[in-house]
Amino acid sequence: MMTKKKPTISDVAKLADVSPAAVSMALSGKGRISTWTAQRINDAIDQLGYVRNNNAAALRSGKTxxxxxxxxxxxxxxxxxxxxxxxxxxxxxxxxxxxxxxxxxxxxxxxxxxxxxxxxxxxxxxxxxxxxxxxxxxxxxxxxxxxxxxxxxxxxxxxxxxxDAASVSALATQYLIDKGHIHIAFVGGNMKSYDRAEKLAGYFSTLRKNNIKDDKSLILPEGDNLQNTAEGVEKLISSHPWLTAILCYDELATKGTVTGINNRGRTVGKDNYIERDISLIALEKIDEAEYGAPSITCVDYSxxxxxxxxxxxxxxxxxxxxxxxxxxxxxxxxxxxxxx
The missing domain is CATH 3.40.50.2300 (Response regulator)
Structure with missing residues (x-):
């Protein structure tokens, strides 16, 4: 039984009525060929069942x-x-x-x-x-x-x-200060994390730039789980009742913080005077529908x-x-x- 000969670039070129060079360009994606010519080549490839020899192409170009x-x-x-x-x-x-x-x-x-x-x-x-x-x-x-x-x-x-983690926290901190906040907490992050250290540096430098004294007691590292973080936030609010805003290191810290605020009978939001809401910004991107109401203001790293x-x-x-x-x-x- 005769083995059917595998189609070659020359066969494709002949059927498509183009040069072998045009077929090579279409296969590699390099060079300029018209959409019409590319379509004829693709039709010929499909009709013949041509399969490109990637190993041979790699040997010729030196690239895979x-x-x-x-x-x-x-x-x-x-x-x-x-x-x-x-x-x-x-x-x-x-x-x-x-x-x-x-x-x-x-x-x-x-x-x-x-x-x-x-x-x-x-x-x-x-x-x-x-x-x-x-x-x-x-x-x-x-x-x-x-x-x-x-x-x-x-x-x-x-x-x-x-x-640029320092710029991330500096941007969020400055936004809160411009909204009138001076008692701003920072929640989450592993104490050994370099990224957390950078975010804290941006947070502290922005407070100082605005002549706001930094308060280490407003810094809460991440808990072992969401419940521990929530409990930590509850204690933070109890010991600092004047707290009006919180920066959350990441999505996990955000979930724990929202839970902790709600457990204390407070709400997340912008009304810090009448309703005594606590404003919250997540220092990483969060989907709008992730938490329901209110939607979470966050930082996008692009x-x-x-x-x-x-x-x-x-x-x-x-x-x-x-x-x-x-x-x-x-x-x-x-x-x-x-x-x-």
Whole structure:
């Protein structure tokens, strides 16, 4: 029994009545061909059942079109939005995101081994903190383009994108001060977290800039769970009855704070004088429908744009071998709702 001959680029070109070069451009996404020509090529591919030999294409170009994206979990909304931005740009450039999830430093090492074995063209690491020097040196020695996205700031010779946590809390604190608040608490965050330290720095510096004395007793670290955080907030309100506003480190702290305020018979809102509402701002993005009424005012880090920018710079390095030093990134913005 004769084996059916696999169709080639030349066969596709002949059926579509175009040159083999035009078919190659359509397959690679490079070069300029008309929509009409591209449609004829696609129709010919479907009719013949042509399957591109990616291994051969990779050998010719020296590239696989794969970009490894190392994600430290997908629980945080920030990570999901970063991934959406990365995917949007990677898809736009006709490349493929090779997504690998890790939890520990050992996981990250193992995922790097997998990515390198697949000969990826570049690597993007999304991490809650800066990557270790050993990982950075390893990637440098491999001479593979890479970028990092993290929740904390870090000095690096390579492309690093991060949340300016101090600016996040400074923005929210200044907004509350402009609304007349002077007794503002800060709830949540692990005491060993560098990101929390940065947010507290922005909070304290903004208070001092406005000649408001900072009060360490208004700082409440995260509890072991939502109930512990709620109980901590109840005690905070009891010992500071003049409290009018609270900054919440993250979504977990926000949930615990709302529960604690309600348990004390107080409400979340803007009316701090007649109804004695307590204003609340979450220091990370929260969906409007997440808490019902009132909707929570929060800070948007522009995580989607951060992911898009990181992918853009990495792809430029992969395709053009150009080192792009800076790319404008929007700073944090307030999403104003009914809680403050």
């Amino acid at each position: 079109g794969l970009i490894a994206v190392m994600m430290h979990g997908l629980e945080r909304r920030f990570n999901l939005e970063v991934l959406q931005g990365l995917n949007a740009k990677i898809d736009c450039d006709n490349k493929v995101a090779f997504i690998l999830i890790y939890e520990t430093a050992l996981d990250l090492d193992n995922r790097l081994n997998i990515a390198l074995n697949y000969n990826v063209d570049g690597i993007i690491i999304v991490s809650p903190t800066h990557i270790s020097k050993s990982i950075e040196l390893r990637l440098q020695n491999q001479t593979i383009p890479f970028a990092t996205i993290a929740f904390t700031n870090q000095l690096s010779d390579h492309n690093h994108f991060c949340v 995580a989607f744009q951060m992911g898009w920018n990181a992918a853009h710079i990495l792809i430029q390095k992969i395709d053009n071998h150009q080192e792009v030093i800076t790319l404008s990134h929007p700073g944090p913005t307030l999403i104003l709702r009914n809680s403050a």
